[in-house]
Amino acid sequence: MDLLRLRPPAPLLPRVDDLVAVERPDVPMHCLRPAAIVAAASGFVGSFPGEVLYAVKCNPDPAVLQAVWEGGVRHFDCASAPEVALVRDLFPTAAIHFMHPVKSRPALRTAWAAGVRDTVFDSADELAKILQETPDQDRGLFVRLALPCGHAVYDLSGKFGAPLDEAAALLRAARPHAARLGLAFHVGSQCLEPLAWREAMALAGMAIRQSGVRIDIIDVGGGFPVAYPDVLPPPLGAYFAEIETSFEALGLPEGTTLWAEPGRALVAGGVSVVTQVLLRRGDELYVNDGIYGSLSDAGAPGFRFPSRLVRPQGTAPSPVLRDFTVFGPTCDSADRLHAPVPLPADIAEGDWIEIGQLGAYGACLRTGFNGFDTIRSVAVRDAPML
Ligand SMILES: *Cc1c(COP(=O)(O)O)cnc(C)c1O
Numbered sequence: 083m084d085l086l087r088l089r090p091p092a093p094l095l096p097r098v099d100d101l102v103a104v105e106r107p108d109v110p111m112h113c114l115r116p117a118a119i120v121a122a123a124s125g126f127v128g129s130f131p132g133e134v135l136y137a138v139k140c141n142p143d144p145a146v147l148q149a150v151w152e153g154g155v156r157h158f159d160c161a162s163a164p165e166v167a168l169v170r171d172l173f174p175t176a177a178i179h180f181m182h183p184v185k186s187r188p189a190l191r192t193a194w195a196a197g198v199r200d201t202v203f204d205s206a207d208e209l210a211k212i213l214q215e216t217p218d219q220d221r222g223l224f225v226r227l228a229l230p231c232g233h234a235v236y237d238l239s240g241k242f243g244a245p246l247d248e249a250a251a252l253l254r255a256a257r258p259h260a261a262r263l264g265l266a267f268h269v270g271s272q273c274l275e276p277l278a279w280r281e282a283m284a285l286a287g288m289a290i291r292q293s294g295v296r297i298d299i300i301d302v303g304g305g306f307p308v309a310y311p312d313v314l315p316p317p318l319g320a321y322f323a324e325i326e327t328s329f330e331a332l333g334l335p336e337g338t339t340l341w342a343e344p345g346r347a348l349v350a351g352g353v354s355v356v357t358q359v360l361l362r363r364g365d366e367l368y369v370n371d372g373i374y375g376s377l378s379d380a381g382a383p384g385f386r387f388p389s390r391l392v393r394p395q396g397t398a399p400s401p402v403l404r405d406f407t408v409f410g411p412t413c414d415s416a417d418r419l420h421a422p423v424p425l426p427a428d429i430a431e432g433d434w435i436e437i438g439q440l441g442a443y444g445a446c447l448r449t450g451f452n453g454f455d456t457i458r459s460v461a462v463r464d465a466p467m468l
Pocket residue numbers: 137139140159181238268270271272303304305306343344345346347442
C-alpha cells in the first residue's frame with residue numbers, strides 16, 4: 083500500500099510536544115496515532131467471535147482507514163456511494179457492505195458496480211428498490227431490526243429499523259432473493275451496558291422464529307464504547323461474551339455467523355487535536371477549535387475529553403489546576419464546550435491545549451462555518467491520552 087510506504091514506522095514518528103515546539107501551530111493540529119488504531123483494530127478482530135466491519139462514517143480519513151486495515155480489518159461498513167468509492171480506491175480487495183437502510187437508486191447501482199453485494203433495508207419499499215436496482219445474483223440482504231430505546235449515549239433507533247412483526251415479514255419476503263440473508267441491529271453509540279446486546283439478540287431470535295426462514299448472519303452493529311474522563315466502560319470482552327452466549331442461546335443452525343460494525347471502539351484513541359489559546363479572560367479561554375470544528379461532541383452532547391496544557395518554551399506550568407470555560411472560534415455563542423476543562427491555573431494566550439480521544443466523530447464532523455476550516459494533520463508516536 084502506498085500510504086504504508088509513505089508513513090515512517092511508529093518509533094520514528096515525532097512526539098506531539100516536539101512538533102508543537104518546532105512548528106508552533108496556529109491552526110488546530112490533528113495528531114494521528116496510527117499505532118493506537120492498529121492495536122485497537124487488531125484487538126477487536128482478534129477477540130470478536132465473528133466478522134468485523136469498520137463503520138467508515140466514524141472516521142473516513144485515509145490514514146485512519148489504512149491503520150484499521152493494518153489492524154486486520156478487511157470488511158467495511160459504508161453508508162454512501164462516496165464512502166464506497168473511497169474504500170474501494172484504497173483497498174481493491176476489501177469486502178464492502180452498504181449498511182444504510184435508505185439508499186438512492188444511483189447509489190445502489192454505483193455500489194453494485196464497485197462489487198458491493200450486501201445491503202440493508204427496513205421496509206418493503208426499500209427491498210423492492212434493491213431488487214429492482216441489483217441483478218438477481220449473489221445478493222446479501224439484511225433486515226434492520228428496530229430496538230426499544232436503550233442504554234446508549236446516542237440512541238439511534240428513532241430513525242431506522244422495522245418493528246418485530248414487520249422484520250419477520252421482511253425476512254420472509256427477502257429469503258427467496260437472497261444468497262445471504264441477515265438480520266442487523268444497532269444498539270446506539272457509546273453503549274455502556276453489555277446487556278443491551280443480550281436484549282437485542284433475544285428480540286432478533288423472536289424475529290427469526292416468527293419469520294420461519296433460515297438466516298445466515300446476525301449483524302450486532304456498532305456502539306462499543308471507549309473511555310472518556312469519568313467514564314470507564316466494562317472491557318470489550320464483557321460485551322463479546324454477552325453477544326456470544328446470547329447468540330448461542332438462540333440455537334440457530336450450524337453455519338450462522340456473527341458480524342459487528344464497530345466505529346468508535348477502533349479509532350477514538352487514535353486522534354488528538356492541539357488547539358491554541360487566543361485569549362484568556364478570567365476563567366474563560368477562547369481557543370481556535372470548537373463545536374463547529376472537531377469538538378462537536380463536547381458541545382450539546384456534553385462529552386468530556388482528556389485535556390492537557392502543551393507549553394514547550396517558557397515557564398513550567400502551574401501545578402494547580404483550575405476549571406476553565408472554553409469557547410470555540412466562531413461567533414455563535416453555542417460554540418463552547420459544555421463541561422469545564424481543568425487546566426493549569428496560569429494558562430495564557432499562546433499556550434496550546436491537547437485534547438484527546440477525538441478519533442471518533444471528531445474531524446469528520448468539522449464544518450467551514452465562519453471560515454475556521456483550516457487544520458493541519460500529522461502522525462505522531464504518542465500513546466492515546468486515555
Ligand atoms: C454509526 C453506526 C455504526 C458505528 O457506531 P459506533 O458507535 O461508532 O461503533 C455502526 N453501524 C451503524 C448502522 C451505524 O449507524
